[in-house]
Amino acid sequence: MILNKPTKTQLIQFYSNSKYEPQFFTQYLAFLDPESSGMPESFISTGADEDGHVLLTGDTYEPADSGIGAVEGTPPDVRVLIKEGTTKEEVLTLLDKIRAWIEKDGLPF
Numbered sequence: 001m002i003l004n005k006p007t008k009t010q011l012i013q014f015y016s017n018s019k020y021e022p023q024f025f026t027q028y029l030a031f032l033d034p035e036s037s038g039m040p041e042s043f044i045s046t047g048a049d050e051d052g053h054v055l056l057t058g059d060t061y062e063p064a065d066s067g068i069g070a071v072e073g074t075p076p077d078v079r080v081l082i083k084e085g086t087t088k089e090e091v092l093t094l095l096d097k098i099r100a101w102i103e104k105d106g107l108p109f
Contacts, residue, residue: 024059024060025060025079026107028101029057029058030098033053053097
């Protein structure tokens, strides 16, 4: 449940005031279908699995605070973000596919 959705300007201000330096993360992205992934049409036939799901990975830098408010300490080692409106079944399916991918190929670092 989202109590108070921040604006883009508020988020930029929040991150600019973060006490944490940007840290490198490998991100795993999972989409329920190729269309929602934004992949070009030419990749759709090769980018989706047998269920029509698309898994991608890439690099990102984030000021990785815990996001829990007053908690002190180091940033989390793993952070999972779930888009509002995604069902429990969809989350579990896509997380299982990411887990299987990591088990098969390992981590890229």
